[in-house]
Amino acid sequence: MDFKETAEEALRREIQEEVNMRISDIEYLCTFPNRYHYMGLTYQTLDIFYKARSTSGKASAMDEVASIIWLKPGQVKAPQLAFPSVRKAWKCWLNSLKKS
Numbered sequence: 820m821d822f823k824e825t826a827e828e829a830l831r832r833e834i835q836e837e838v839n840m841r842i843s844d845i846e847y848l849c850t851f852p853n854r855y856h857y858m859g860l861t862y863q864t865l866d867i868f869y870k871a872r873s874t875s876g877k878a879s880a881m882d883e884v885a886s887i888i889w890l891k892p893g894q895v896k897a898p899q900l901a902f903p904s905v906r907k908a909w910k911c912w913l914n915s916l917k918k919s
Contacts, residue, residue: 826867838878838887842871849911851904868908
């Protein structure tokens with residue numbers, strides 16, 4: 820997040836910068852603690868997860884994104900995801916689908 824930027828503003832900006840998409844209908848999902856290793860230091864962070872809808876059609880890899888692939892929820896298993904916080908958020912999102 821940039822200085823004086825809300826989490827939702829950072830989400831919109833990062834999605835635009837990383838995959839060239841605009842989003843709407845942002846809905847809070849969950850948060851989980853994480854550790855971010857950078858330049859020999861470990862930072863304690865809080866990962867914030869949202870659900871949102873794309874309003875701009877196709878995504879394209881930009882900035883630090885090497886490629887994009889689209890998968891259906893059943894094609895992804897939590898152990899395949901890189902970080903514990905993301906694995907927990909994935910399960911939280913799947914549970915939210917069952918409730919709606």
